[in-house]
Amino acid sequence: MKPPPFDYVVADSVEAAVALLGQSAGEAKIIAGGQSLVPMLNFRLLRPALLVDINAIAALSFVEDAGHEIRIGALTRHRQLETSPVIATHLPVIAEAMGHVAHLAIRNRGTIGGSLSHADPAAELPMLALLLDARLEIASGGGRRDVAAGDFFRGALSVALDDGELLTEIRIPKLPAATGWGFAEVARRHGDFALAAIATTLTVADGTAVDARIAMTGVADRPLRATVAERLLLGQAVTADLLERVAAVARESVTPGSDVHASADYRRHLVGVLVRRAMDEAWRRAQRGAA
Amino acid sequence: MTDAAHLRPKMIGASVPRTEDARLLTGRGAFVDDRKLPDALHVAFVRSIHPHARIRAIDATRALAAPGVAAVYTAADLEDVVPPIRATSRMSGYYATPILPLALGKVRYVGEPVVAILAESRYLAEDALELVEIDYEALPMAIDPETAARPDAPLLHEAAGTNILLTREFKRGDAEGDIAMAPVRVKGRFRMRRRTPAAIEVRACAADYDAGRDALTLYAATQIPGILRDALAQIFDLPGHRLRVVAPDVGGGFGGKASLYPEEILTCLAARQLGRAVKWTGDRVEDLTATSQAFDEIIDAELAVDSQGRVLGLTADAIGDVGAYSIYPWTAALEPVQVVSFLPGPYRVPSYRGRVRAVATPKAPTGPYRGVGRPVSTFVIERLMDMAAREIGIDPLEIRRRNLVADDEFPYKVASGLVWDKSGFHACLEQACAAIGYDALRARQAEARAAGRWFGIGIASYAELTGIGSRISAAPGMPINTGTETASIRIDSTGAVTAAFGVAAHGQGLETTLAQVVAEHLGARLADIRIVQGDSDAVGGGTGTYASRSTVLAGGAAIRAADGLREKVLQVASHLLEAAPRDLVAADGRVTVVGTDRSVTFREVARAVYAEMGRLPPEAREELAVTRNYDPILGTTSCATHIAALEIDPQTYIVRIERYVVAEDCGRIINPLIVDGQVHGGVAQGIGAALYEEVIHDENGQILTGSFVDYVVPAAGDIPPIEVVHVESMSPTTLGGFRGMGEGGTIGAPAAIANAVADALAPLGVDVFELPVTPARLFRLIANAQARS
Numbered sequence A: 001m002k003p004p005p006f007d008y009v010v011a012d013s014v015e016a017a018v019a020l021l022g023q024s025a026g027e028a029k030i031i032a033g034g035q036s037l038v039p040m041l042n043f044r045l046l047r048p049a050l051l052v053d054i055n056a057i058a059a060l061s062f063v064e065d066a067g068h069e070i071r072i073g074a075l076t077r078h079r080q081l082e083t084s085p086v087i088a089t090h091l092p093v094i095a096e097a098m099g100h101v102a103h104l105a106i107r108n109r110g111t112i113g114g115s116l117s118h119a120d121p122a123a124e125l126p127m128l129a130l131l132l133d134a135r136l137e138i139a140s141g142g143g144r145r146d147v148a149a150g151d152f153f154r155g156a157l158s159v160a161l162d163d164g165e166l167l168t169e170i171r172i173p174k175l176p177a178a179t180g181w182g183f184a185e186v187a188r189r190h191g192d193f194a195l196a197a198i199a200t201t202l203t204v205a206d207g208t209a210v211d212a213r214i215a216m217t218g219v220a221d222r223p224l225r226a227t228v229a230e231r232l233l234l235g236q237a238v239t240a241d242l243l244e245r246v247a248a249v250a251r252e253s254v255t256p257g258s259d260v261h262a263s264a265d266y267r268r269h270l271v272g273v274l275v276r277r278a279m280d281e282a283w284r285r286a287q288r289g290a291a
Numbered sequence B: 001m002t003d004a005a006h007l008r009p010k011m012i013g014a015s016v017p018r019t020e021d022a023r024l025l026t027g028r029g030a031f032v033d034d035r036k037l038p039d040a041l042h043v044a045f046v047r048s049i050h051p052h053a054r055i056r057a058i059d060a061t062r063a064l065a066a067p068g069v070a071a072v073y074t075a076a077d078l079e080d081v082v083p084p085i086r087a088t089s090r091m092s093g094y095y096a097t098p099i100l101p102l103a104l105g106k107v108r109y110v111g112e113p114v115v116a117i118l119a120e121s122r123y124l125a126e127d128a129l130e131l132v133e134i135d136y137e138a139l140p141m142a143i144d145p146e147t148a149a150r151p152d153a154p155l156l157h158e159a160a161g162t163n164i165l166l167t168r169e170f171k172r173g174d175a176e177g178d179i180a181m182a183p184v185r186v187k188g189r190f191r192m193r194r195r196t197p198a199a200i201e202v203r204a205c206a207a208d209y210d211a212g213r214d215a216l217t218l219y220a221a222t223q224i225p226g227i228l229r230d231a232l233a234q235i236f237d238l239p240g241h242r243l244r245v246v247a248p249d250v251g252g253g254f255g256g257k258a259s260l261y262p263e264e265i266l267t268c269l270a271a272r273q274l275g276r277a278v279k280w281t282g283d284r285v286e287d288l289t290a291t292s293q294a295f296d297e298i299i300d301a302e303l304a305v306d307s308q309g310r311v312l313g314l315t316a317d318a319i320g321d322v323g324a325y326s327i328y329p330w331t332a333a334l335e336p337v338q339v340v341s342f343l344p345g346p347y348r349v350p351s352y353r354g355r356v357r358a359v360a361t362p363k364a365p366t367g368p369y370r371g372v373g374r375p376v377s378t379f380v381i382e383r384l385m386d387m388a389a390r391e392i393g394i395d396p397l398e399i400r401r402r403n404l405v406a407d408d409e410f411p412y413k414v415a416s417g418l419v420w421d422k423s424g425f426h427a428c429l430e431q432a433c434a435a436i437g438y439d440a441l442r443a444r445q446a447e448a449r450a451a452g453r454w455f456g457i458g459i460a461s462y463a464e465l466t467g468i469g470s471r472i473s474a475a476p477g478m479p480i481n482t483g484t485e486t487a488s489i490r491i492d493s494t495g496a497v498t499a500a501f502g503v504a505a506h507g508q509g510l511e512t513t514l515a516q517v518v519a520e521h522l523g524a525r526l527a528d529i530r531i532v533q534g535d536s537d538a539v540g541g542g543t544g545t546y547a548s549r550s551t552v553l554a555g556g557a558a559i560r561a562a563d564g565l566r567e568k569v570l571q572v573a574s575h576l577l578e579a580a581p582r583d584l585v586a587a588d589g590r591v592t593v594v595g596t597d598r599s600v601t602f603r604e605v606a607r608a609v610y611a612e613m614g615r616l617p618p619e620a621r622e623e624l625a626v627t628r629n630y631d632p633i634l635g636t637t638s639c640a641t642h643i644a645a646l647e648i649d650p651q652t653y654i655v656r657i658e659r660y661v662v663a664e665d666c667g668r669i670i671n672p673l674i675v676d677g678q679v680h681g682g683v684a685q686g687i688g689a690a691l692y693e694e695v696i697h698d699e700n701g702q703i704l705t706g707s708f709v710d711y712v713v714p715a716a717g718d719i720p721p722i723e724v725v726h727v728e729s730m731s732p733t734t735l736g737g738f739r740g741m742g743e744g745g746t747i748g749a750p751a752a753i754a755n756a757v758a759d760a761l762a763p764l765g766v767d768v769f770e771l772p773v774t775p776a777r778l779f780r781l782i783a784n785a786q787a788r789s
């Protein structure tokens, strides 16, 4: 478990990083927290010729309240998200979910940009990006572009980033007033990747749902939204019966895989259970918020 | 008794903080990998990617030419140099597989070492691994032990003529007949899945070669430096004074470091041949795939009781999946045979028939694992006890009360031939119940059930044999003696005490407990005592630390040697103090004339013997050193009752253990802190076996659990607080009254948790026959039960 040989350069700016990536014709890899990359190097699953270290780019590490949206630098550590007052105020579902990501030592290193770019099919942040309609800012030698979270995740460990591109920033619109949220996860042990996890938001006006979102991770090759189930909630007051139907529809919408940790059937079962729990939480919070 | 002796705090029984912890907890421990051998070559192994294949050809020319590579070894290079070693035994029909450092002709499990590459660094060695080309011809194989046991199964070892490496049977009375006539019978097919020790420190070894003496020192992360020394001396035909094996600080073993490994042989060979130090530090993948594994048994068992719940008869047919080789020195008998010999447990079982087959499959060999056999036997008999109690409608506590061997029945001969000496079977049961508040807990359960919650309580009682002497062997006629231990205690010219043993602590705190025993019996100060162990040079012959032996055997030897040395000290002091030895007492590093304030220190005694000319008559100048052996002949019984209370989330099937109580009898306690720590650690491992840990192979023989992502060990947050009650009954059969207690936690916990899970799910008609009972398994069990009803 030693990595194959590679060169290593510390980039001190976004421009320097993308220049290095551009010069290396697909042979370079960015290293951020290294928490997913280094194991893959040690297993020799990746053989980059060059590692471009972006940890010195201070400009990539921030959480900022930009009025209608929250801006998060790609190098922001999981632990910063977990403890940021801005996140706690505006996107508490992220703070809650981060407590389920790995362990403190890993959260001190791991970054949001690394998690989204790595796109583990059971990771929390990709699900949250999808839930919260995040936009991802991407830089390259050719300039900048941005892409919606829904278009970013393409499969297991596969995202819409070309060689030479660097994820720089994540922008998340603030949630409307009277929006509740929920998060529910089952993992073998605390801090493990989820067997299944669900995050929800629910916006309520006059006692009924005007916007409902359900995002799922661990149950497909990428995070998913349960769009059909979401629509069942619109215009409705949430009751136990309705929750049951929403959960059933969400459950039937997924065809998860089996692995050593859980069978497909068990994972699908969990989707139903967790959707019910997470949406129930969102409903309760929304009502408290609306009151 | 003198005043001094009265006032002196007793060392045996004191909660002395572990003396080794200062160095271990501040990062000053020295493990094998910390040993910097200048100029060492580093080994990496090409390991088999096939479970069973013929090796047609190996081409390592490109690897040999790679940067930094000094040598490449294949089995062909070893043929006339390293004779195979076998774990021999007199068991009839047993086949001892030959063990070689590198696969010869065939590979027999994924992870088996095939080619060794030695390079200037492990990085370069791993780069060169990729350049080795091996032409394999995949062979048919039976990965499932029952299939492998069939006569037409593809053979792993052609010379054996079968995959069944051994068969054994234990029998008392006519169990089948008794069961047939019994009013109540319960039975099941029990499965305990394969697991791996997963010590924090992976295996590692480093051979240092002294060309001037043609001598080798092997630093090894091992529990058995003495056994390794003897085996390697045999393989390389070297006298013991040119082959030393040192186990420095070792970060856990749990049995996984208690066997001889191919990597150790290869490292020594290469160091000698190349005339350079050679180091191998395994990585986690190597550890999870090629360290000895454990359990993996299928047991068909049936228990019969009368209408009062009294046991009438028991039968069991077990298949032990022992993997590809019969591990040295323990043999493939170790785990499976103990499953059937311990199956009757601490109960009165009038008739018994237990049969076991050890079956070779293309998986890593199984070997010793904390609890050996007994975690599995306890799981089976304790489940059967609960099933029988439910069948006749009595409480699980009551059926144990009725069947545990009673205090006046000791020594009790177990149906399989073992003998239980007097031990607190009933006391443990009653005290565990008192500690957990059993009746109140049952009341709570009734409330929880009424509210639709899944709340369960599980009891497990067990007995085990520890501190085993020379009359009992894991496999009759195996190549080592596990039943004797040596203590060699010396006071040097500064008055310091050095006590050397053949044991090899790897987390147990023996540097502390053995020093406590020596301090008390010698009359020395704890601070003046150094314990030397984990070194084959420490005593003439030793084995190591395993099988809950060290406190009983080394403790007994320490008592004998320390008593002998105290006599010597008193002799010298009697010259110095001009008093008869019988009027002297040694305590706290000082010899005092009883009833006076006249005394000399150990230091003064030592100076008189070694350094002061003419102070003593010549015949009184014997070295202040005594070496004694101790052999407890049979061993002694340890026992415990575990009670777990847990709740299962009725939707996610996640199990949360709420309370966990252990009442255990390990005889006279030397250090309660250390006993608590051993119980806690053991229970944590048992929780792993019950709920989390499983080595998984797919149908193609590939191992799916080669990293800690997929092999799930419980983390600190998954372990509940554990309450420990000590039932301290002196062992009648051992010197000092000590009983072994290193393994018990792991023995009781799987059974207690299995019973608690089954109890929680009883209203659904779900029973537990397979461990670990993961949430995914619970999901299936419950879905099946719902489909049935």
Ligand SMILES: Cc1cc2nc3c(=O)[nH]c(=O)nc-3n(C[C@H](O)[C@H](O)[C@H](O)COP(=O)(O)OP(=O)(O)OC[C@H]3O[C@@H](n4cnc5c(N)ncnc54)[C@H](O)[C@@H]3O)c2cc1C
Pocket: A029, A030, A031, A032, A033, A034, A035, A036, A037, A038, A074, A075, A100, A101, A102, A103, A106, A109, A110, A111, A112, A113, A114, A115, A117, A118, A120, A122, A123, A124, A125, A161, A165, A166, A167, A168, A191, A192, A193, A194
């Ligand atoms: C034991 C353990 C448990 C874990 N448990 C969880 C868990 O429960 N949930 C969870 O979500 N995660 C978990 N993780 C993963 C952890 O969250 C990682 O930190 C995260 O997945 C990757 O972040 P990183 O900054 O370490 O990225 P790195 O490892 O540095 O990089 C990962 C990948 O992203 C690329 N990359 C990194 N930054 C950028 C960028 N700005 N632009 C473009 N590409 C980039 C890299 O080139 C690489 O391919 C766990 C990790 C470990 C070791």
